[in-house]
Amino acid sequence: MNVHGGLRLENHKSRPLERPLLVVPPPRVAILALDQGSGEAAEPVVVPGDHVRLGTPVAAARGAAAAVHAPVSGVVREIGLAATVGGAGQCIVIESDGRDDREQGAAAVDWRALQPAALLAGIEASGAAGLGGAAFPTAAKLALARSAGAELLLLNGAECEPWICCDDALMRERAADVLLGAQVMLAASGAARCVIAVENDKPEAIAALRSALAMVGDARLALVELPAVFPLGAEGPLVTAVTGREVPSDGLPPQVGVVCQNVGTAAAVARFVRDGLPLISRIVTVTGSGVCWPGNVEARIGTPVAALIEACGGRAAAPSTLIAGGSLTGRVLASDRVAVTKGLNCILAAAAGELPARAAEMPCIRCGDCARVCPARLLPQQLHVAARADDAAGLARFGLSACIECGCCDYVCPSAIPLTARFRDARERQQARAAEHRRALEARARYERHQSRLAKQAAAERRAFDEARQRARAAGRSETGP
Amino acid sequence: MTVTTLLPAVGMAAALAATLGGVLGWLATRLRADPGSLVEKIDALLPQTQCGQCRYPGCRPYAEAIARGEAEIDRCPPGGDATTRALAALLDRKPRPVDPRYGATKSRLVAVIDEDRCIGCALCLPACPVDAIVGAPRVMHTVIAVECTGCELCLPPCPVDCIALRPPDAGAHAERSAVVVP
Numbered sequence: 001m002n003v004h005g006g007l008r009l010e011n012h013k014s015r016p017l018e019r020p021l022l023v024v025p026p027p028r029v030a031i032l033a034l035d036q037g038s039g040e041a042a043e044p045v046v047v048p049g050d051h052v053r054l055g056t057p058v059a060a061a062r063g064a065a066a067a068v069h070a071p072v073s074g075v076v077r078e079i080g081l082a083a084t085v086g087g088a089g090q091c092i093v094i095e096s097d098g099r100d101d102r103e104q105g106a107a108a109v110d111w112r113a114l115q116p117a118a119l120l121a122g123i124e125a126s127g128a129a130g131l132g133g134a135a136f137p138t139a140a141k142l143a144l145a146r147s148a149g150a151e152l153l154l155l156n157g158a159e160c161e162p163w164i165c166c167d168d169a170l171m172r173e174r175a176a177d178v179l180l181g182a183q184v185m186l187a188a189s190g191a192a193r194c195v196i197a198v199e200n201d202k203p204e205a206i207a208a209l210r211s212a213l214a215m216v217g218d219a220r221l222a223l224v225e226l227p228a229v230f231p232l233g234a235e236g237p238l239v240t241a242v243t244g245r246e247v248p249s250d251g252l253p254p255q256v257g258v259v260c261q262n263v264g265t266a267a268a269v270a271r272f273v274r275d276g277l278p279l280i281s282r283i284v285t286v287t288g289s290g291v292c293w294p295g296n297v298e299a300r301i302g303t304p305v306a307a308l309i310e311a312c313g314g315r316a317a318a319p320s321t322l323i324a325g326g327s328l329t330g331r332v333l334a335s336d337r338v339a340v341t342k343g344l345n346c347i348l349a350a351a352a353g354e355l356p357a358r359a360a361e362m363p364c365i366r367c368g369d370c371a372r373v374c375p376a377r378l379l380p381q382q383l384h385v386a387a388r389a390d391d392a393a394g395l396a397r398f399g400l401s402a403c404i405e406c407g408c409c410d411y412v413c414p415s416a417i418p419l420t421a422r423f424r425d426a427r428e429r430q431q432a433r434a435a436e437h438r439r440a441l442e443a444r445a446r447y448e449r450h451q452s453r454l455a456k457q458a459a460a461e462r463r464a465f466d467e468a469r470q471r472a473r474a475a476g477r478s479e480t481g482p
Numbered sequence: 483m484t485v486t487t488l489l490p491a492v493g494m495a496a497a498l499a500a501t502l503g504g505v506l507g508w509l510a511t512r513l514r515a516d517p518g519s520l521v522e523k524i525d526a527l528l529p530q531t532q533c534g535q536c537r538y539p540g541c542r543p544y545a546e547a548i549a550r551g552e553a554e555i556d557r558c559p560p561g562g563d564a565t566t567r568a569l570a571a572l573l574d575r576k577p578r579p580v581d582p583r584y585g586a587t588k589s590r591l592v593a594v595i596d597e598d599r600c601i602g603c604a605l606c607l608p609a610c611p612v613d614a615i616v617g618a619p620r621v622m623h624t625v626i627a628v629e630c631t632g633c634e635l636c637l638p639p640c641p642v643d644c645i646a647l648r649p650p651d652a653g654a655h656a657e658r659s660a661v662v663v664p
Contacts, residue, residue, distance in 0.1 A: 440530035443631050446612040447532045447540060454608070 037343020
């Protein structure tokens with residue numbers, strides 16, 4: 001097993017996994033962020049006042065954003081800015097009528113009879129997106145794999161963050177769905193075989209998958225056990241660990257013949273072909289000692305986080321910090337009024353003392369611990385120097401673009417330097433500068449057009465004036481002529 | 483020693499001088515710094531606000547003046563210290579802060595027309611150097627916010643003072659908190 005760096009962390013998954021999967025009731029008001037976690041917003045196709053049914057498309061796919069569907073039947077109340085998991089963004093607010101009327105014509109898909117192109121179109125229309133957190137459109141990824149001729153479909157069940165266990169719960173309870181999704185994705189992507197990668201600290205999930213595999217009896221599907229090392233669940237390190245091939249830092253897994261999908265995404269695709277239902281719900285881990293009964297819940301997309309916590313017995317008495325995502329790569333949530341998105345895998349209500357307070361930052365002592373744990377084989381200490389100096393050439397030379405923001409370097413740094421946050425800031429600064437430069441180029445082009453138009457207008461006026469003068473002269477001459 | 487013994491040495495020196503002179507002359511024409519490309523490089527570093535605060539009628543004329551050596555690199559308030567630093571690096575000069583005589587560096591603003599007060603006089607249309615104002619005579623005008631560079635050149639011609647500069651719409655400004663370590 002080819003694993004570089006990483007951390008072996010104590011995990012906190014046993015408590016939520018003691019309870020079976022819980023279904024959260026559909027929300028009375030669903031808040032659908034147009035950006036479901038991929039960083040790009042989908043295009044709304046409804047207006048306030050429209051009636052929608054369960055599974056009606058409400059926003060169309062655009063770029064890295066998959067289509068979004070109504071998770072309840074009811075009326076579109078408004079489209080506007082609201083707090084989201086990522087901070088704030090445009091949202092479609094749907095008020096439920098409580099009936100859950102389904103979209104007509106939604107039925108099981110006979111995927112074995114479909115051509116790959118039609119199957120891909122179906123998956124695209126179902127709004128399937130990476131449920132591991134990136135929320136990138138599944139169909140786009142599969143289509144890319146098909147055109148690149150990827151031979152291996154890698155299903156990611158590693159789930160290495162110490163608090164998140166939604167994929168574990170899914171594999172325990174719905175292993176057959178995962179395998180059906182794998183078969184559909186094999187057909188859509190043209191890959192020859194599928195490997196399901198699971199960390200070896202999930203024996204129940206592995207057992208469930210093994211028995212499901214025996215039942216399906218498809219020789220193209222195989223299970224691989226990985227050591228429980230953070231961040232093996234990240235795409236690049238996972239591909240390297242399973243195949244030994246390294247994904248170029250500026251490239252994608254299909255370049256080395258692999259397409260990665262999350263096990264949750266596979267189950268969502270399975271649900272689409274089996275029931276004809278688009279992606280309108282997902283499993284979320286609600287954990288931390290800030291909630292009364294930690295557990296894994298299945299919630300409709302658009303359900304407020306507060307309702308998930310309510311379903312888990314509410315907030316415990318002690319104050320706690322809400323974090324979306326895991327403890328290493330997650331972000332602090334300002335409130336529990338934000339809604340579940342396709343990319344939200346975990347709500348961690350961390351009580352004081354559960355996550356040790358960050359020590360005061362001290363200067364880098366060049367111990368090199370960060371370089372030893374970096375799964376991308378970077379030199380975080382050098383990147384840190386370049387990031388502080390805002391040195392674009394240095395950041396490029398030490399490979400900022402290859403950083404996967406896993407947080408391993410932060411974790412081991414004896415000087416408590418918030419390295420990942422610094423790298424994220426540096427990246428955002430670079431992107432902002434690039435955007436500024438693009439805008440300047442556009443402004444210049446418009447300025448040049450403006451100038452040339454003014455020059456043309458002035459020349460035309462001059463010509464008209466000259467002609468008028470000549471006419472006047474000619475007229476004057478003929479009047480006073482001999 | 484006669485003159486004849488000196489002749490070969492003198493001839494040699496003359497030949498050497500002629501050859502080297504020729505080579506240098508040819509190199510001078512061949513490797514001359516292209517003033518056009520220097521202007522391009524300087525222009526690329528300017529923020530393209532086209533505000534004229536540098537006392538030149540736009541970013542490109544200012545770039546040409548810098549390339550000619552007429553103007554200092556500290557005349558661009560919208561670009562701020564980042565631009566003067568970049569210019570100093572390009573031209574191998576000492577970085578210097580923006581000269582406050584040419585204006586203060588502000589954060590990016592965009593013009594907004596108060597549509598209730600606009601009388602549709604169309605005077606601001608030709609004033610906008612980047613064609614970011616849409617309108618026609620006796621029709622209400624509006625500013626295309628994403629195309630506005632915040633140059634303020636539309637303010638003086640407006641007879642009813644209905645244009646104001648405001649910070650651009652924050653839109654989706656994600657509040658990013660630091661990562662928490664377990």
